Amino acid sequence: MAIQQQGIGVSTADLARIDAHPRVQWMFFQEPELQYEVTVDQPDxxxxKLLQQAIGGQEGEMRVAMQYLFQAWALPEEYEEYRTLLMETAAEELGHIELLATAVTKNLRDSSAAMDDDARETAAAAASMTGQNPRQFLSAGQSAMPVDSNGVPFTGSYIAASGNPAGDLYANVMAEATGRTLATRLWEYTDDPGMKDMLSYLIARDTMHQNQWLQVLETLDDPVPVPASFPQDRENQDFNYTFISTRREAQPDPEYPWTQGETPDGNGQFSYAAEQPGDGTVVASDPAPMTNDDPNRDTQSARSTDSADATDSNE
Known part of the structure; x- marks a missing residue:
């Protein structure tokens, strides 16, 4: 299923009107073929199970696909070219999910098909012993799931879509970097030629995507600090470019690139402080009685009552 963006089921006149309107988003359609060939020579x-991390894990394709979609949907008209780039890349990432899901299924089902009838009957019981996630058999019929390698479901909390283009682009570089790191580890782990070939393709695409997001960042005017729209004269000028050491004993300036010299944003000079500003306090006012679960409160109250009663009796 090569997923792309396209207008479908509309007339030529309608397409012309859609093209003339910058905020109309093309819908998706699917083609009955994979984005890249997936072969498994030695089903495993x-x-x-490990490939599931590249699908539903924090470094996976579901994460970047959803991240790029939600970032695109948040962009105003002035960033239409970036919106288009995000949508096209998100569509490609959806195709990557299908590649990996196909690879998972082939590794599961082809390994079972290679067994004789008696062995196949016991395959489900032995799934966990062979390293397979039991739920891939029990819940998915020997196929992929939207989970990571530990079976933890994908969560939207992995997604970074702040509405700030510069901040999101930096997040995209990080996402592609961690995704590429994962893909290279999977490539190193397997000896299967087909899996290495598929992973080499995904690694190459991560290389491209890292570079494209870095290139887009270069087109933005002075994107740092993020957000660049906040007036810097409103931040504390004594600490905005100071590296503050947290060492127990005060240390001299190590003269690193981040403790001296011009800052990358060109707006200041790095400096070094050997200790934190201090003068703060960790003491807070007492909480409301109803929120403070004091295990001795009832006992103390009872003792106070008993003491008062005893005093009254003596009098």
């Missing part, structure tokens, strides 16, 4: 249920 354990590797299928």
């Amino acid at each position: 249920p354990h590797f299928a």
Whole structure:
């Protein structure tokens, strides 16, 4: 399923009107073919489990696909070219999910198909012993799931879509960097030629995507600090470019690039402080009684009452 963006089921006149309107988003359509060939020469249920990290893990393709979509949907008209880039890349990432899901299924089902009938009957029971995630059999019929390698479901909390183009672009570089790191580790782990070939393709695409986001950042005017729209004269000028050491004993300036010299944003000079500003306090006012669960409160109250009663009796 090569997923792309396209207008579908509309007339030529309608397409012309859509093209003339910058905020109309093209819908998706699918083609009955994979984005890249997926072959498995040596089916491995354990590797299928590892591949799940590249689908539903924090470094996975579901993360970047959803991240790019939500970033695109938040952009105003003035960033239409970036919106288009995000949408096209998100569509490609959806295709990557399909590649990996296909690889997981092939590693699971082809390993079972290679067994004789008696062995196949016991395959499900032995799934966890061979390293396979049992739920891939029990819940998904020997196929991929939207989970990571530990079976933890994908979560939207992995997604960075702040509405700030510069901040999101830096997040995209990080996402592609961690995704590429994961793909290279999977490539190193497997000896299967087909899996290495598929992963080499995904690694190459991560290389491209890292570079494209860095290139877009270069087109922005003075993007740092993020957000650049906040007036810097409103931040504390004594600490905005100072590296503050947290060492127990005060140390001299190590003269690193981040403790002296011009800052990358060109707005200041790095400096070094050997200790934190201090003068703060960790003491806070007492909480409301109803929120403070004091285990001795009832006992103390009872003792006070008993003491008062005893005093009254003596009098």
